[in-house]
Each structure stands twice: as structure tokens, then as C-alpha cells.
Amino acid sequence: MSEQLKVPTMAQCMAEGRQPEVLFWVGSAGSYDDRAKKITRAFVKILNIANVDFAVLGTEESCTGDVAKRAGNEFLFQMQAVTNIEVLNAYQVKRVVTACPHSYNTLKNEYPELGGNYQVQHHTEFINELMKDGRIKIGGASKLSGKRITFHDPCYLGRANGVYEAPRDLLKSLGVELVEMKRSKNTALCCGAGGAQMFKEPEKGDKDINVLRTEDALETQPNIIATGCPYCNTMMTDGVKAKEKEASIQVLDIAELIANSQE
Amino acid sequence: MNYIPNILFALALIAGLGYFAKNVKKLIRNIKLGQDVDVSDNKSLRWKNMARIALGQSKMVKRPVSGFLHVVVYVGFVIINIEVLEIIIDGLFGTHRIFSTVLPDAIYGFLIGCFEILAFLVFISVIVFWIRRNIIKIQRFWKSEMTAWPKNDANYILYFEMVLMTLFLVMNATDLHFQSMDSGNIISQYIAPWFSGLSESSIHIIERAAWWIHILGILVFLNYLYFSKHLHILLAFPNTYYGKINPKGQLNNLEAVTNEVKMMMDPNVDPFAAPAEGVENVMPAKFGASDVQDLSWVQLLNAYTCTECGRCTSECPANLTGKKLSPRKIMMDTRDRLEEVGKNIDANNGEFKDDGKQLLGDYIAPEELWACTTCNACVEACPVSIDPLSIIIEMRRYLVMEQSAAPVELNNMMTNIENNGAPWPYNQMDRLNWKDE
Ligand code: SF4
Ligand code: SF4
Numbered sequence: 034m035s036e037q038l039k040v041p042t043m044a045q046c047m048a049e050g051r052q053p054e055v056l057f058w059v060g061s062a063g064s065y066d067d068r069a070k071k072i073t074r075a076f077v078k079i080l081n082i083a084n085v086d087f088a089v090l091g092t093e094e095s096c097t098g099d100v101a102k103r104a105g106n107e108f109l110f111q112m113q114a115v116t117n118i119e120v121l122n123a124y125q126v127k128r129v130v131t132a133c134p135h136s137y138n139t140l141k142n143e144y145p146e147l148g149g150n151y152q153v154q155h156h157t158e159f160i161n162e163l164m165k166d167g168r169i170k171i172g173g174a175s176k177l178s179g180k181r182i183t184f185h186d187p188c189y190l191g192r193a194n195g196v197y198e199a200p201r202d203l204l205k206s207l208g209v210e211l212v213e214m215k216r217s218k219n220t221a222l223c224c225g226a227g228g229a230q231m232f233k234e235p236e237k238g239d240k241d242i243n244v245l246r247t248e249d250a251l252e253t254q255p256n257i258i259a260t261g262c263p264y265c266n267t268m269m270t271d272g273v274k275a276k277e278k279e280a281s282i283q284v285l286d287i288a289e290l291i292a293n294s295q296e
Numbered sequence: 297m298n299y300i301p302n303i304l305f306a307l308a309l310i311a312g313l314g315y316f317a318k319n320v321k322k323l324i325r326n327i328k329l330g331q332d333v334d335v336s337d338n339k340s341l342r343w344k345n346m347a348r349i350a351l352g353q354s355k356m357v358k359r360p361v362s363g364f365l366h367v368v369v370y371v372g373f374v375i376i377n378i379e380v381l382e383i384i385i386d387g388l389f390g391t392h393r394i395f396s397t398v399l400p401d402a403i404y405g406f407l408i409g410c411f412e413i414l415a416f417l418v419f420i421s422v423i424v425f426w427i428r429r430n431i432i433k434i435q436r437f438w439k440s441e442m443t444a445w446p447k448n449d450a451n452y453i454l455y456f457e458m459v460l461m462t463l464f465l466v467m468n469a470t471d472l473h474f475q476s477m478d479s480g481n482i483i484s485q486y487i488a489p490w491f492s493g494l495s496e497s498s499i500h501i502i503e504r505a506a507w508w509i510h511i512l513g514i515l516v517f518l519n520y521l522y523f524s525k526h527l528h529i530l531l532a533f534p535n536t537y538y539g540k541i542n543p544k545g546q547l548n549n550l551e552a553v554t555n556e557v558k559m560m561m562d563p564n565v566d567p568f569a570a571p572a573e574g575v576e577n578v579m580p581a582k583f584g585a586s587d588v589q590d591l592s593w594v595q596l597l598n599a600y601t602c603t604e605c606g607r608c609t610s611e612c613p614a615n616l617t618g619k620k621l622s623p624r625k626i627m628m629d630t631r632d633r634l635e636e637v638g639k640n641i642d643a644n645n646g647e648f649k650d651d652g653k654q655l656l657g658d659y660i661a662p663e664e665l666w667a668c669t670t671c672n673a674c675v676e677a678c679p680v681s682i683d684p685l686s687i688i689i690e691m692r693r694y695l696v697m698e699q700s701a702a703p704v705e706l707n708n709m710m711t712n713i714e715n716n717g718a719p720w721p722y723n724q725m726d727r728l729n730w731k732d733e
Contacts, residue, residue: 038731059730065720065722066720092724095717098713100709100719101709103689106697107583108556109710111550138546141543143549147549188671192672192673193543193672222613228670232705232719233706233709235619236667237619237663238667242614242616245617246613
């Protein structure tokens, strides 16, 4: 991926005296994690193709504090929140889109009480709008048409916020064969990363959660496991490796699937 | 006239209701040991939730078999209670089937007919429930927190219902006058012939005995509730009303922390200044929860409402992969500890005397708390709007903010966030590097 992306920062926009339509909240995983960075780039590619007037905070962005809060460190969470809110409010941000359901949930639900009120969207919701407005189109013969894809609901998008259809609508628009796992939507099984588990060894047990969830996915005999969260992506990718299926099954974010369909 | 039965009945009724009232008072006192929390918002949504989830059983039917059977037992239970009203009036005033004298025969017959059918269906459902628990051994009823008492408790209730329903039908079957009306004896007419060989007076004795044991049984059952997971038949209503209405992913922001953080961030505040006069010190005694009194009263109400059905645990990713965590156990432990604290208060003239125990450690181990992925599967699965996750988070808060007892990797993660604004040790200035990679 060496193509040049247009990624304006809020600071640049401010210097040019303009206010972008929407802020893209990249999140820590999307900024630093090698796998997640590809998702970030895929989403920006879509934003560029659709000519969306967006900006990022760049080096002014800081961890939302989601993971600290869920680990029990409310102090650290609120310090992060207040710092971020100061920056966001200084730029008079009204609309935020993010590819990370954890950032989405925290920005949308936990920041308002602390003074941060924004209209927050998950990238699958945002891309759906772009499609409806005709700003992005799927080529007639999508490369993916006929592929079996199963979608793993991120807890923080699905159960936590009731968004189940936006990602599925996008997959359907790609002409793929969408197959549901036995546990899906509000009964979807967690990938095992949430609640700060991503950053620690699992407690003693007889299996890893991501392996169990990957087994759910494999039962549907998919070509691709679609995700909508960088952490889920890591967990499912590791799960597929643990099951030695990485040669036949890909784990891809919906943003990547859409971006690929644009080539 | 002989008033002895009336007097005995009145005494039994007073004793039964009196003891129940006493325990309800205790229940309310225990729940009020929890911290105050504002749940006065969104009244109409809350009423709707109660109507939908408690009255309408909307979450129960997500699992069709147990859901359907439960609806039968629930509807039966509620409707058959109309009959109890008649029994109480008869008992107090020495009448016999008072409603049959005030209602037209057809309507009375219809009512009793409905009760009989329901009683029969309840009986069948309860037997299926018993088979599911004890013969098929459905997994969620056999997890490790289902020790002897919870298992027995569940079965006692089933036996209770079987006996009560049988008595109700036998009482009708042996009521010769009622049988001769031949209206409403839809089920009992098939039971009546079993007694046909007996003399009229023996049948009358059986009828009286069934009548008495039935109503005494109901009073015993009422008083059993407080000690049982069956308390949910009452508490499901307030609990679904006070249940979480925010998006499931939203955790509360600790207000005390907000005040602290504001102080730290505000350059104009002198952190060493004495608090202004009249301003209450808002710092709580501690952050998070290590014992039941630190939880909110809604969380304590949750604990008393838990039906121990295990739907939460059967969907918990941690539990499914063999971790120690079980959201049901979190609720059961909370109730057990709360009961213990309540008994302690009773024994010490209304004051809690430190017993050297607490919820954290003595009941719930940190290992359980750290296994949670905060996925909300338990909250979603619970048929009576219980939020086990909120208790887990409250206890993690205590572990981290009061005891600095997070697992070491999490401490590293948090240090990274403090130092460079990301959970990994990367330079903040590299945040935009992805753009050119
Ligand atoms: S939120 Fe925690 S306790 Fe509840 S189901 Fe998920 S992992 Fe289990
Ligand atoms: S918390 Fe809810 S789902 Fe879990 S055992 Fe109790 S009643 Fe059942």
C-alpha cells in the first residue's frame, strides 16, 4: 500500500480557516497496530474516493480511555476524556466517525456527561450513508460476488449499541453470500479482546475465547470472516491461525472489503 | 354456630401475612444498605420495560421451550390467585364458594373451568421443568455455583407447585355440590370418579382437608419466597422498572472522580485550599466496591431478583471457555453476602459489626473479575434486566483505584496511556505515521 492518501489534520484545516464536515477518530489501534493501520488506510481510501471533507487529529489524538475505564481505572479514563474533549471542543467538532467500536461507544455514550457532545458514527454506518447518497458505488461485477462471508458482530457495536444492520447491509451490497454464525447479532459471542483482555493474558481456563469464536465462524465454512473492529480482527486472525486455516480463510474489515471493491 | 374454623383461619392468615410483612421489611432495609442512585428519569420508558419484560415475559420466550412453559406457569399462577381470593373470603366468613352465589352459574363455571385448565397445564409444565433439571440435566442448572441449596431450592418450588395444583383439583373433585353443578369441572370431573367408592362424609373430609392444606400451603409458599430464588416473582417488576435504560455499552462515570479530575485540570483551583464553608466534601470513603454496601441499591435489588436461571452464565464467553467467572455466581454471591450483612445487623441491634469479611475475596475472587470481557452477553441474556457487569466493573474499580491490584500487564498498559496516550509504548508523535506507510 504505497498509494498516496489525502489525510488532512484538524490543525491544517484550522490554519486554512475551514471546518471539515467530519472528524475521523483513528483510535490507538488504528494508529499503531500494523494490522489495524491497514484498516485505517482502507477507510481513508473510501473517504478519498467519495470526496469526503474530513480531517484527523493526528498527533493531537489520544487514547479515548475506554480500556482504562474497563480495567477499573476511572481516574485515567476521565483524564483522557477531559483532555480529548478539550481538543475536540476547541476545534468545534460536531461529527465524528471511527472504525473502532470501542472509541465509538466511549465517544458516543460516555463523553457527553463530561462535556463532549458529538454525533458519532461507526464507519459501517458512515459508508452506508455514502452509498445511499451515491457517493460511493460498488462495481457491477464485484470481485467478491458469490463468496461466502460471515460477519462477526463486535460487542461494542452490536449488543452495546444495537447496530446490527449497517455492516450487514454493506456486505449484502457487495453481492456476497452472507452466512450467519449460530451465535450472531445480540447473541454473538465476544472475540475475547474487550474489557482490557486484549492487553493481558487470559485467566486460567480450558480454551481461548478467540478460538471458540473462530470455531463458530468456521462452522459456516466461509471464504472470508468480516469484522468491524480492529481488536476483533486481531483476535479472529489469531484464531484462524490457531486452527491452521489462514491459507483458505481471510479475516478482513468491512472497510477493506469495500475499498478493495473500488479497484 | 361453630366459629372455630373461622378463627383458626384468621389466625393462620394473620400469622402468614405477618411473617411475610416482617421479611419484606427486612428485604427493603437490606436493599437500602446500597448507595443511592438516581433512577427518577425516563418514567414512561421504565414503565414500558416493566410491562414488556416482567408482565409480557418478552425475554423469556427467547428460549422457546422454557419460555413457553414459564409463561404457562406464570399465567396460571397469576390467574389462579383470583381463586385464592374466594378461599380467603370463605375461610373468614364461613361461606362456601362465595363467588358461586354472587356470580351467575355460567360465569362462575367458566372461571373455575379456566382455573382448572391452567392448574392442569401448570402441573404438566412443572413436571417438564423437573425433568429438564433432574433427568436431562440441562447444563446451566449444573454449573459449579449450583451447590446443594440452589439445586434443592429450585426443586422444592417445583414440588410445591405440583402439590398445590393437585390439591386444587382434588378440592374441586371432592366437592359434591360443585360436581353436581357440572359446570367448570373440566378437569376435576375426571378425578371425581377416583373417590366415588367413598361415603359422602369421607369425601367431604377429603374436600375440607384439600381446601385447608391448599390455603395453608399457599401461605407457606408466600413465606418461602424470601429465602428463595423464587423471590423474582415479586421483584421482577421493580427490577425491570429500575433496570438499565442506557445503551448497554455505557458505563457510568464516577462523579467523585469527575470532581477530582476537574480540580486537577483547573489551574485556578488551589488543591490545598480548605473546602468552602457549607460545601460538603464530595470525596467518597472509597472508590469502587469491595462489599455490598458500596454497591448501589439497584445492584442489590438485582441480587435479590436473580432467578439463578443461568442464562447469563450460559452465554458468558469467559465461562464457556472454562474460566472461573460466572455472572450468575456474581449475583448469588452478592445476595448471600447481603443476607449475611443483614443477619449481622439483626444480631447487633441494628448496627453492622465488622465481621472481617467482605464480598471481594471472601465471596468473589479477583480471578473471576479479571476474566470478564465486558461483552454484555450476560446483561442481554437476563430475563429480568439484571446487570452483573456493573458489579464486576465496580469491583475492578476498587481493585485498581484503592488497591493498585491490577494484573501487571494492565498496569503496564495504563502506564503507557499516562505517558504517551496509547495502550502501547509508542511515541505520541508517531500517531499519524500510518498515513505514509
Ligand atoms: S460481560 Fe463479562 S460476565 Fe458478562 S457475559 Fe461478558 S464476559 Fe461474562
Ligand atoms: S442474572 Fe439474570 S440471567 Fe443470570 S441467573 Fe440471574 S436471572 Fe438468570
